[in-house]
Amino acid sequence: MNFRKTPVIRIAFTHLFAKKRQTIVAMLGVTFGIAIFIFQAGLMSGFQSTFIEQTVNTTANIRIFNESNRNEPSILSRIDTLKGQWVVVRNQKPKEEQPRIRNGYQIISMLEKEQEVEGISPFLGTQAIFKLGVAQVSGRVSGVDIVRENVLFNVEDNMTQGTILSLQTIPNGIILGEGLAELLGAKMNDNMTVISPLGVQLEMKVVGINRSGLTEVDKTRAYINLRNAQKLMRVDGSYITDINIKLKDIDRAEELARHYEKKFGYRALDWKEANANIFGIFKIQNMITYLIISSILIVSGFGIFNILMMIIYEKMGDIAILKAIGFKDIDIRKIFLTESLVIGFFGGLLGLLLGFTLQKIIGSIKMDIKGFVSLEYLRFNSSAAFYVFAYFFALLVTAIAGYIPARKASRIDPIEIIRSK
Amino acid sequence: MMENAPIIQTRDLNKYYRGAVDFHALKNINLSVPTGQFAAIVGASGSGKSTLLYVLSTLDTDYEGNIFFDGEDLSRLSKNRQAEIRNEKIGFVFQFHYLLPEFTVLENVSLPALRLGRYSDQEIEARAYEKLRMLGMEEHALKKANKLSGGQQQRVAIARALINDPRILFGDEPTGNLDSKNSAVVFDIFQQLKETLRQTILVVTHDTSFASRTDRIITLHDGEIVSA
Numbered sequence: 001m002n003f004r005k006t007p008v009i010r011i012a013f014t015h016l017f018a019k020k021r022q023t024i025v026a027m028l029g030v031t032f033g034i035a036i037f038i039f040q041a042g043l044m045s046g047f048q049s050t051f052i053e054q055t056v057n058t059t060a061n062i063r064i065f066n067e068s069n070r071n072e073p074s075i076l077s078r079i080d081t082l083k084g085q086w087v088v089v090r091n092q093k094p095k096e097e098q099p100r101i102r103n104g105y106q107i108i109s110m111l112e113k114e115q116e117v118e119g120i121s122p123f124l125g126t127q128a129i130f131k132l133g134v135a136q137v138s139g140r141v142s143g144v145d146i147v148r149e150n151v152l153f154n155v156e157d158n159m160t161q162g163t164i165l166s167l168q169t170i171p172n173g174i175i176l177g178e179g180l181a182e183l184l185g186a187k188m189n190d191n192m193t194v195i196s197p198l199g200v201q202l203e204m205k206v207v208g209i210n211r212s213g214l215t216e217v218d219k220t221r222a223y224i225n226l227r228n229a230q231k232l233m234r235v236d237g238s239y240i241t242d243i244n245i246k247l248k249d250i251d252r253a254e255e256l257a258r259h260y261e262k263k264f265g266y267r268a269l270d271w272k273e274a275n276a277n278i279f280g281i282f283k284i285q286n287m288i289t290y291l292i293i294s295s296i297l298i299v300s301g302f303g304i305f306n307i308l309m310m311i312i313y314e315k316m317g318d319i320a321i322l323k324a325i326g327f328k329d330i331d332i333r334k335i336f337l338t339e340s341l342v343i344g345f346f347g348g349l350l351g352l353l354l355g356f357t358l359q360k361i362i363g364s365i366k367m368d369i370k371g372f373v374s375l376e377y378l379r380f381n382s383s384a385a386f387y388v389f390a391y392f393f394a395l396l397v398t399a400i401a402g403y404i405p406a407r408k409a410s411r412i413d414p415i416e417i418i419r420s421k
Numbered sequence: 422m423m424e425n426a427p428i429i430q431t432r433d434l435n436k437y438y439r440g441a442v443d444f445h446a447l448k449n450i451n452l453s454v455p456t457g458q459f460a461a462i463v464g465a466s467g468s469g470k471s472t473l474l475y476v477l478s479t480l481d482t483d484y485e486g487n488i489f490f491d492g493e494d495l496s497r498l499s500k501n502r503q504a505e506i507r508n509e510k511i512g513f514v515f516q517f518h519y520l521l522p523e524f525t526v527l528e529n530v531s532l533p534a535l536r537l538g539r540y541s542d543q544e545i546e547a548r549a550y551e552k553l554r555m556l557g558m559e560e561h562a563l564k565k566a567n568k569l570s571g572g573q574q575q576r577v578a579i580a581r582a583l584i585n586d587p588r589i590l591f592g593d594e595p596t597g598n599l600d601s602k603n604s605a606v607v608f609d610i611f612q613q614l615k616e617t618l619r620q621t622i623l624v625v626t627h628d629t630s631f632a633s634r635t636d637r638i639i640t641l642h643d644g645e646i647v648s649a
Contacts, residue, residue: 007535014523321519324480325533325581326508328501415475418515418593 008331011318012338015311022307027347029300030394034351037293037390039358044289045381048282054213055278057153059271060121060244061253064107064260066099067267104240107264116247116256119151123242124229130176130222132184132192139180139220141194143229146175152246155210155223161188162208167225173207179219181209194224196232204228213375297394300347301401304340308405312336312412319409320417329410336409340402341395348394352387427453427489428589428621429477434486436469436476436644446472447484448644454589457619459611461632464641470625471593473641477623478511478591479503491588508536512582512590516597518574520566520581526553527562530580537585545584552580556610572603579610583620590614592624596631608634 016023076087101107104122111120124143129136142149146167150156156164160178167173174194176186186192190206204224212218230239245260247253253270260268272279312319319332359380369375434450437443446469454460464470475481477488479495482503488495491510495503507513520529530549534540540548553559556576561569566577575595582590592611596604608631614620615636624635632638640648 007532011521014521018523317517317519318521321513321515321521322532323504324507324513324515324519326504326506326511326536328504330501331536415480418480418517418519419471 008334009338011322012335012342015315015335016339016342019307019311022310023343026300026303026307026343027350029303030297030344030347030398031351031354033293033297033300033397034348034390034394035354035358036296037393038352038355038386039362039380040289040293041386041390042355042359042380042382043362043378044285045383045386046379048285049381050375050379051278052275055275056250056271058212058214058217059274060152060242061247061250061271062245062257062260063269063274064101064243064245064264064266065241065269066101098235098239099241100235100239101241101243101266104243105238107243111243111245111260116249116252117245118248119148119246121145121148121152121244121246122226122240123149123244124226124233124240125242126229126233127197128222128232129195130180130184130192131195132186132190135184137180137183139177139222141174141196141222141224141229141232143224143226143232145226146223149223149244152244153212158210158212160209160211162206164208164223166207167223170205170207171225172202172204172228173225174204175208175210175223176206177218177221178209178211179215180222181206183219194222194232198232198234200232200234202228202232294393297397301397304343304398304401305405307343308336308340308402309408311339312405312409316412316417319412320414323412323414324418332410332412333406336406337399337402340398340406344395344398344402347398348391351394352391355387355390356382426456428456428491429454429623430489431477432487432489434476434484434488436472436481436484446644447476450486450646452639452646452649454621454623456588456621457615458637459615459620459622459635460624460637460639461635462623462625462639462641463627463629463632466627468641469644470641472644474591474593474623474625478513479507508533509585510588512585512587514575514579514582514590514592514595516594518566518571518578520574520577522565522567524566525563526558526566526569526577529566529577530584533581534584539585548584549580552583553577555583556580572599572606575599575603575607576610579607583614589621589623592622592626594626595624596626596628604628604631 076082076089108120108122111117121144125140126143127138128141129138146155146164150164159175162175164175167175174192176184181187184192186206188206188209192204192206194202194204210218210223226240227237230237233239247256250271254272257268257270257273322332359382363378363380365378366376367378430453431450434447434452435445436447438446450473462470462473472481476484479490482496482500484496490506493506498506521532527546527549530552531545534545534548550559550562553562556579558573558576558580561573561577566574569577575598590611596607599607611622611624612634615622624631626632637649639646
C-alpha cells in the first residue's frame with residue numbers, strides 16, 4: 001500500500017490492523033451471513049427445481065379433459081330476445097354424461113399437426129383395487145399407450161425393473177409404482193388381480209416396476225394398456241378421459257391451453273395451473289428464506305457498526321488532529337467507509353468460498369430422503385446470480401453499517417477533543 | 422503586501438456560549454497580528470484565551486464579527502474552504518502532540534503535505550526531512566511516533582505544523598505537558614523560526630516566563646483584551 005498516494009486508505013487499514021481480533025470477528029459475521037445465504041438459497045432453489053422437474057415429468061404440459069358437472073348458465077339466457085329480462089330457471093342440473101372425450105382420436109390427429117406439440121398421449125384413468133394374495137391396496141390405474149406415454153414422461157428412464165415394452169408384448173401386463181409394489185409385496189412376474197369400481201376383474205402380470213420420484217404417485221399408480229383399462233371400465237375402444245400433451249416450449253403452456261380450450265371445447269389445464277398450490281408454497285418458502293438470510297446479514301451489519309464505533313471512540317484524537325491539519329469531513333468519512341467496505345469485501349469473498357464449499361460437501365453426502373419427493377443427494381442451485389446478489393447485498397449492508405459511524409466521525413468537533421485533553 | 426501587514430485581524434469579535442444563561446466568552450475583540458510577530462496570549466484560566474485561538478484558527482466558527490485572515494474574511498468561507506486554509510496556511514501545535522501512534526515520524530510529518538497534494542512524493546519526503554533536521558529529529562524519522570519521548574513527540578508535532586510553510590503557527594499551551602528543559606527547547610525553536618524564517622507565531626500560554634520572552638503579550642481578562 002502506497003502511503004503517499006493514499007493516506008486515507010492507509011489510515012483505514014492501520015485502524016483495522018490495530019484491532020485485529022474485532023476486525024476478524026466482524027469479517028466472520030459477514031462471512032457466515034454470506035455462506036448461509038449461498039447455502040440456503042442454493043438448497044431451496046435446488047430443491048424447488050428438483051421438485052418442479054419431477055412434477056413436470058409427471059404432469060402433462062397440457063391436459064385436456066372433460067370437466068363435467070360444470071354449472072353452465074341456463075340455455076335460456078343465450079336467447080337474444082330475452083336480453084335485459086329476468087330469466088329464472090330453478091334446480092338446473094347438468095346432463096348426465098360420461099367424463100369421456102368424444103372424438104378423442106380425431107382431436108389427437110388434429111393435435112399431431114400442430115407445430116408446438118412434441119408428443120400426445122391418450123389416457124384413461126380409473127380408481128381400482130389391486131389384489132395380490134391377501135394384500136389389497138386401492139390406487140389408480142393409468143390406461144395408456146405406453147410408447148406415447150414414454151415420450152411425455154420418460155417412463156422407461158424411471159423403470160427400476162423390467163421394461164415398458166413388455167406392456168405391449170404381454171397382453172395382460174401391468175407396471176406398478178415402486179411404493180405400490182412394496183405395499184402389495186409384488187415382485188416381477190407375479191400374477192395379481194385388478195378390480196374396477198364397476199366390479200370388473202382382470203388377472204394381470206407384473207412386468208415392470210417404476211419410480212417417478214414423487215412418493216405419493218409411486219404409492220398409488222399402475223400403468224396398464226389402454227385396451228385393458230377400457231375393459232375395466234366396460235367401454236368401447238375409442239373411450240378416453242384425458243389427452244396429455246407435451247410441448248416443445250413448456251413456457252407456452254398457458255397460452256396454448258387457452259387456445260385448445262376454445263378449439264376443442266374441453267377443459268385444457270396447463271402444468272402451472274395444475275401445480276398452482278405448490279408454486280404458492282414455494283413463494284412463501286422463498287420469502288421465509290430471504291427473511292432469515294437478510295436478518296443474518298443485518299446482524300453482521302451491527303457487528304461492523306460496533307467495531308467502527310469502538311475505533312472511533314479510541315481514535316478521537318487522531319480524528320481531531322486530522323481535521324485540524326486540514327482533512328475535510330469527507331476525508332474522515334472515507335476512512336471509516338473504507339474500513340467497513342474492507343470488512344465487507346474480504347468477509348464477503350470468504351463467505352462466497354465457504355458457501356460454495358458447504359454446498360459441495362453437503363451435496364456429496366448421500367441422504368436417501370423419501371418424503372414429498374425422493375432424493376438420493378441434496379441438489380444445490382449454484383447459479384452465479386446467487387453469488388453476485390449475495391455479494392452485492394453484503395457490500396450494501398456493510399456500506400450502510402459503515403456509513404452511520406463514518407458520518408459520526410466526520411462530525412466530531414476537534415475543539416471538544418483538544419480541550420478535554 | 423507590506424512587510425508587516427497584519428496576517429490576521431479581527432473586527433468586533435464576540436463569542437457566546439449558549440446555554441440556560443448565555444456566557445459571553447469573547448467581548449469586542451479588535452486584534453491585529455502583523456506578519457513575522459511572535460506573540461503570546463495570556464490570561465487566567467477561563468479568560469477566553471484558548472477560545473480566542475480556536476476562533477482565530479477557524480476551528481471554532483460560532484462567533485459574531487469578522488476575522489480577516491491573509492486578506493480573506495473567514496466568516497464567509499465554507500467549511501471545506503476553511504479546512505483547506507488550515508491545511509495550507511495554518512500550523513497547529515497543541516498541548517498534546519496528537520501524533521498518529523501507528524505511523525512513523527516521517528509519515529506523521531508528511532500528512533498535511535499529502536493532504537495538500539502540491540508537492541511530489543520525493544519533494545514531500547525531502548521537505549519532511551528538512552523540517553525534522555531543523556528540529557534535530559532527523560535520526561528518528563523512521564521510528565514509530567509512539568516510541569518517542571514527550572519532548573521528542575512535541576518536536577515532531579512542530580515539524581508537522583511547519584511542513585506546508587504555514588502563514589501562521591498557532592500554539593495552544595505547546596509547553597503545557599513538558600518539563601522545563603523541554604519547554605526551553607520548544608521556546609528556542611519558536612524563537613529560531615521567527616528569526617530565521619520570519620514565521621508568525623501566536624501562542625496561548627499560562628507560562629509567564631515563556632510569554633515574557635516573546636515580542637508581544639496579549640492579556641485577556643474575562644473575555645476582554647486588557648493589554649496588547
